Amino acid sequence: MGEKQILSGNEAIARGCWEAGCRVAAAYPGTPSSEILENIAAHYRGDIDAQWAGNEKVAVEIALGAAMGGARSIAAMKHVGMNVAADPIFTAAYSGVTGGFVVVSADDPGLHSSQNEQDNRHYAPHAKLIMLEPSDSAECREYVMGAYELSERFDTPVLFRVTTRICHSKSIVEVAGRTDVPVKKYEKRTDKFTMLPVNAKNRHRIREELLMEAEEYANDCPYNRVEESDDAQIGVITSGVSYQYSREVFGEDASYLKLGLTYPLPRRLIKEFASKYERLYVIEENDPYLEDAVRALGFDPVGKDRIPILYELDAQIVREALTGEPADEGYIADTAAPPRPPVMCAGCPHRGFFYTVSKKMDRIVPCGDIGCYTLGASPPFLGMDTTICMGSGLSTIIGFEKALRMQGDGRKPLGMLGDSTFFHTGINSLIDVAVSGANVIAAILDNSITAMTGHQQNPGSGRNIYGEPSPSIDVVSIVRAIGIPEERIRVIDPLDLDAMSRVIDDGIAADGPFVIVTRRPCVLIREVAREYAGMYCEVDADKCVGCRMCMKVACPAIAFRDGKAEVFDRVNCTACGLCEQMCKFGAIAKRGGQGS
Amino acid sequence: MKEFKGVHSILLVGVGGQGTILISKILSAGFMQRGYDVKMSEIHGMSQRGGSVTTQIRYGDKVYSPTIGLGEANVIIAFEKAEALRALPYLKRGGILITDDHEIYPMPVLTGDAVYPYDALEKIEASGTKPIVVKAAGTAEALGNARAQNIVLLGALVTAWNLDDIDWEPLIRQYVPAKAVGINLEAFAVGKGMRSMV
Structure with missing residues (x-):
C-alpha cells in the first residue's frame, strides 16, 4: 500500500x-x-x-x-x-x-x-x-x-x-x-x-x-467497467465527473457503465450494457458525445432531451432532470446579496489605461483580448467592445478599421493585449498590422507576467519556470523589428493619467499603425508587492468636498461614506496615486514607504 | 465527533484573497487523518480578483460528488457578511451558519450601483436560522495578523461542529507559514472559545 x-x-x-x-x-x-x-x-x-x-x-x-x-x-x-x-x-x-x-x-x-x-x-x-x-x-x-x-x-x-x-x-x-x-x-x-x-x-x-x-x-480494458447493482432497473452510461454525480443521485438503484477510455468507444461493451436496461440514461456534461454514439448503435436513451447541454452539471441538476425531484429548500432571506464581480486589484496598472480609454470612447473602438485586462470590459470603464481569443486584440482591428471606414464611422480601432498574449500569438497579429499599414492603435499592456492564470513566467519575465534568470525578450524591440517607425511608438507608465491621455490622443491623430506599450509590473508580483508594502493613499477629510471624482477609477481600496471619500483598505492600497491624480482639491496624498 | 452515516458537507465562502483555501486544506487533511473519504472542490481563476469564492468540502464513508447543492450544507463558514447572505440557500435545514461580521464592499457598492446589506445578519436570522457570529477578522487584527482570520474561523467551526477529536494544532503548524505559527495557534484558541460569546 x-x-x-x-x-x-x-x-x-x-x-x-x-x-x-x-x-x-x-x-x-x-x-x-x-x-x-x-x-x-x-x-x-x-x-x-x-x-x-x-x-x-x-x-x-x-x-x-x-x-x-x-x-x-x-x-x-x-x-x-x-x-x-x-x-x-x-x-x-x-x-x-x-x-x-x-x-x-x-x-x-x-x-x-x-x-x-x-x-x-x-x-x-x-x-x-x-x-x-x-x-x-x-x-x-x-x-x-x-x-x-x-x-x-x-x-x-x-x-x-x-x-x-x-x-x-x-x-x-x-x-x-x-x-x-x-x-x-x-x-x-x-x-x-x-x-x-x-x-x-x-x-x-x-x-x-x-x-x-x-x-x-x-x-475489455480496466478503464471501462460495468458496476452492477442487484435488481437495478436503470442503466447509466457516463464518464468523467458526471460519473460522480450519477452515483450520488442513483446510488444502488442503477447499474453503471463507467467509461474511462472514451475514444475509440467500446461499442460491443456499450451494446451489451444498453440491451440489458429498459431505462437507459446517458449522463454527461455539455455535448451529447456519448449519447450520439449510443444512438448510432440503435438505442434510444434519455440524455440531452432532459439533461442540460449548457454549463456544468451537479448532482442536483442531474436529479431534477431525471427524477423530477426539485432541490431541497434551504433558507431564503428577503434580501439578495449584491453582486461581487471580480475586479482589477488596488494598484493594478491596467486601471490607468482603462480609465483613459473610457474617456475617449467617442473616438475609438476598443478591441480586447484574454487576460486580467478583460476586466476592463466591465463597468464602470466599459473599455472593451470585443474579446474573442488570445492574439485577436491586435488582429481584429485590421478588419474593424476597414468595416468602420466603409460605413463612414470615423472612430479608430484600438486593439489591446497583454505581454504574455503578445508573445502567445499577438506578434503575428502585429506583423499584419505593420505590413497592411492599418490605420489603428495597437496597445500592449506589459505587466511583466502572465497574471490572470496565477503569475506564470513568460518570455518577457526574465525568469524561467524554476524562477531562475533566463533571457528576457523585449517587447519594444520586437515592435521596432516588425517595422513600426519610432515616431509611432510610445512607451509609457499607465498610472500617469496625463501621459496616458496624451499618448492615446497621439494615436488617434496618427496616420498608420501606432503602437503603445504600457509598462508597469503587476502589483501581485512578490517583489513588487514587497516594494509597495506599507504604502497607501490617505484622504484628508477636511479638504474632501465629496465630488466623487476619485471614485471614477473604481479602486477596491477606496469607498465613499457619509459624503466623503475614504481609503479604507490600506493593506491592499499600493499608493499607485490614481485617486490622487483624480482629486482636484489636493485632498489625497501618498503615505508610507520611503521619504515619509 | 459524533459518528454518522453518509456524507457531511461544509461550504466555505468569502472574497478572493481571504484565505478560504488554506483552512479547507487543513480541514481536508484532518478528515483524511480521521479515516474519512474526503473531497474538496474550489474554483479559482478569474474570481481570485476580488470576486466571490467558495470552497466545498465533503467527507464521510464514501464521497462521490465533490460539490454541494442547494439546501445540502451541514455547515457554512462565511468569511464576510454579504457572502453569508449569498450562501444561505445552500444551508441544510437545521444546519449551522458561522459567519464573520466583517464587511468587504463589492465594486458595485463602492460605485453606488448596489447597496450593501448591512442588516445581513438580521435577515439571515429572520429566514429561520440563527447564525453564529464570530468577530474573526477583528480578532485576528488585534492579535497582530489580519491573515489569521481564517484560523479564528477554523477554531469556531471545531467548537460549533464538534470536531475536537481531531488534533488540529499539528496541522495548523504544518500549513501556515513558519513565522506565523504562534499567532495562528493563538487565533485558533480564541476561535474555539468564540461560541460562548454569541
Whole structure:
C-alpha cells in the first residue's frame, strides 16, 4: 500500500507523470490546467524537464519532439489552447511516437474562467486520438500512467481529457515511486516522422488499423467497467465527473457503465450494457458525445432531451432532470446579496489605461483580448467592445478599421493585449498590422507576467519556470523589428493619467499603425508587492468636498461614506496615486514607504 | 465527533484573497487523518480578483460528488457578511451558519450601483436560522495578523461542529507559514472559545 495524499486532479496528473517516467513537460498556462506544469516543476525537477512555452502549439511541438526522440513527454493546456495546438496534434496522430506522449486538455464546462465551453472530447475522433477521461484525482494519477502505456502500445499521442471540476477538486490518492523508464534510442524513421503525402498516406492507413485494435482493447480494458447493482432497473452510461454525480443521485438503484477510455468507444461493451436496461440514461456534461454514439448503435436513451447541454452539471441538476425531484429548500432571506464581480486589484496598472480609454470612447473602438485586462470590459470603464481569443486584440482591428471606414464611422480601432498574449500569438497579429499599414492603435499592456492564470513566467519575465534568470525578450524591440517607425511608438507608465491621455490622443491623430506599450509590473508580483508594502493613499477629510471624482477609477481600496471619500483598505492600497491624480482639491496624498 | 452515516458537507465562502483555501486544506487533511473519504472542490481563476469564492468540502464513508447543492450544507463558514447572505440557500435545514461580521464592499457598492446589506445578519436570522457570529477578522487584527482570520474561523467551526477529536494544532503548524505559527495557534484558541460569546 502506498502513501495516501489529498491531491487535486492537476497535482495527481503531475504525480502520475512522474511515476510513469515522464521526462519532458511543456505548457502554456490556462485555467484550469496551469497547476499541472507548476507541480511538475515544483516537485519533480531533475526527473522531468519542464518549461513554459510561448503558446500551446509550441508546447505540443516541444513535447512531441521529445516523444519522437524517445522520451516520455506531456503537454498541458486549457480547452481553447487545444485549438491553437490542433495543427501538430492532428498530424502527430499519423506519425505516432517513439516515447509515450500525453496531451492534456482541461475543459471548462460552466465557463468559470473561459471565453467558451467547447467540449474537447470531439477532438479525439476528429484527430483520431485515443482518449482517457478520469473521474477523480486517484484516476488522474492512474490513468496518466496508463496513458503512457497506451501511447507506446498504439503508437499515438493520447488525449487526456479533464474538466475544471476534476482539475480543481481534491480527493485521496494512493501514490507510489517513480518507474525508471529509459529514453528509447532515437532512430531515423522518415516513413513515420516526415509527413510527406506519400508517407502520410501510409500512416493514415496504419492509424485506422491501430484504432480498430484500440477499440478491441477498449471493450475489455480496466478503464471501462460495468458496476452492477442487484435488481437495478436503470442503466447509466457516463464518464468523467458526471460519473460522480450519477452515483450520488442513483446510488444502488442503477447499474453503471463507467467509461474511462472514451475514444475509440467500446461499442460491443456499450451494446451489451444498453440491451440489458429498459431505462437507459446517458449522463454527461455539455455535448451529447456519448449519447450520439449510443444512438448510432440503435438505442434510444434519455440524455440531452432532459439533461442540460449548457454549463456544468451537479448532482442536483442531474436529479431534477431525471427524477423530477426539485432541490431541497434551504433558507431564503428577503434580501439578495449584491453582486461581487471580480475586479482589477488596488494598484493594478491596467486601471490607468482603462480609465483613459473610457474617456475617449467617442473616438475609438476598443478591441480586447484574454487576460486580467478583460476586466476592463466591465463597468464602470466599459473599455472593451470585443474579446474573442488570445492574439485577436491586435488582429481584429485590421478588419474593424476597414468595416468602420466603409460605413463612414470615423472612430479608430484600438486593439489591446497583454505581454504574455503578445508573445502567445499577438506578434503575428502585429506583423499584419505593420505590413497592411492599418490605420489603428495597437496597445500592449506589459505587466511583466502572465497574471490572470496565477503569475506564470513568460518570455518577457526574465525568469524561467524554476524562477531562475533566463533571457528576457523585449517587447519594444520586437515592435521596432516588425517595422513600426519610432515616431509611432510610445512607451509609457499607465498610472500617469496625463501621459496616458496624451499618448492615446497621439494615436488617434496618427496616420498608420501606432503602437503603445504600457509598462508597469503587476502589483501581485512578490517583489513588487514587497516594494509597495506599507504604502497607501490617505484622504484628508477636511479638504474632501465629496465630488466623487476619485471614485471614477473604481479602486477596491477606496469607498465613499457619509459624503466623503475614504481609503479604507490600506493593506491592499499600493499608493499607485490614481485617486490622487483624480482629486482636484489636493485632498489625497501618498503615505508610507520611503521619504515619509 | 459524533459518528454518522453518509456524507457531511461544509461550504466555505468569502472574497478572493481571504484565505478560504488554506483552512479547507487543513480541514481536508484532518478528515483524511480521521479515516474519512474526503473531497474538496474550489474554483479559482478569474474570481481570485476580488470576486466571490467558495470552497466545498465533503467527507464521510464514501464521497462521490465533490460539490454541494442547494439546501445540502451541514455547515457554512462565511468569511464576510454579504457572502453569508449569498450562501444561505445552500444551508441544510437545521444546519449551522458561522459567519464573520466583517464587511468587504463589492465594486458595485463602492460605485453606488448596489447597496450593501448591512442588516445581513438580521435577515439571515429572520429566514429561520440563527447564525453564529464570530468577530474573526477583528480578532485576528488585534492579535497582530489580519491573515489569521481564517484560523479564528477554523477554531469556531471545531467548537460549533464538534470536531475536537481531531488534533488540529499539528496541522495548523504544518500549513501556515513558519513565522506565523504562534499567532495562528493563538487565533485558533480564541476561535474555539468564540461560541460562548454569541
